[in-house]
Amino acid sequence: MKKYLKLILVICAFSSLVYAKETENRWKVHAELSYVKTSGNSETETFASKIEGNRDYNGTRVKLKGEFLYGKADKRENTNKLNLSGRLERVVFNKFFGFLQDDYYRDKFSGYDYRNVLSAGLGYDIFKTEKHKLKGMGSLGYAVEQYKAGGSEDYPTGGLNLDYVWDIKENLRFKQELKYETDLQKTDVYFLNSNTAFEVKINGNLSLGVGLKIAYQNKPPSPDIKKTDTTFLTSLIVDF
Known part of the structure; x- marks a missing residue:
């Protein structure tokens, strides 16, 4: 439990830093927290947290995101x-924008000590209305992987992203993120990620959320690792 408290303190410190007001603009922060513990015939414990910081100022957009998931059974x-x-976007013409992005993954049970992908690309705000927002992005990058069983690999990558937000009602929001990434040297090595979520607002800052995450890797580092990871969570959400 101590590790959870330390993580919460880090999240709070990060939130305080990101939330600091500036003269004409400030960061928008979205934080989610989920904790489940059962005991009796079986003992399980699951802790999940997510924090996003977004800033949009004069055609420059910054998005920072961190997610952590930890679980025990018996x-x-x-x-x-x-x-x-972390992603830095710059509007270049009308709805077109260029971006730089860095992604770091660590998953103890998917065969990786870590994966790090540095990429650059172009995106397009397909539509942005009061209720609907859809953004598409394409990128080229370079991945470095360190495997749990030993060894490492690096290779050029290509990626496609779709991000969609639908404000169904004043207090109800739907989100869908899709991401495809492939090894440009060996196209049978690819990753598909889907993140689907509904958020119900309780008051001005608090919401309840349910989400389904699906992570698929077509060619895991080890044959004993399953290709698909599925996570379903209910969370308390704070926006400020």
Whole structure:
């Protein structure tokens, strides 16, 4: 439990830093927290957190995101994931923008000590209305992987992203993120990620959320690792 408290303190410190007001603009922060513990015939414990910081100022947009998922069953660790990403966008013409992005993944039970992908690309705000927002992006990059069983690999990558937000009602929001990434040297090595979520607002800052995450890797580092990871979570959400 101590590790959870430390992580919460880090999240709070990061939130305080990101939330600091500036003269004409400030960061927007989205934080999610989920914790489940059961005991009796079986003992399980799951902790998940997510924090996003977004800033949009004069055609320059910055997005920072961190996600952590940890789980135990009958006192044995069975989940340990950390995802960190940062993206810098700059509008170049009308709805077109260029971007630089860095993604860091650590997943103890998917065969990786870590994956780091540095990429650059172009994006397009397909539409942006009061209720609907859809953004598409294409990128080229370079990946470095360190495997749990030993060894490493690096290779050029290509990626496609779709991000969609639908404000169904004043207090109800739907989000869908899709991401495809492939090894440009060996196209049978690719990754598909889907993140689907509904958020119900309780008051001005608090919401409840349910989300389904699906992570698929077509060619895992080891044959005993499953290709698909599925995570379903309910979370308390704070936006400020």
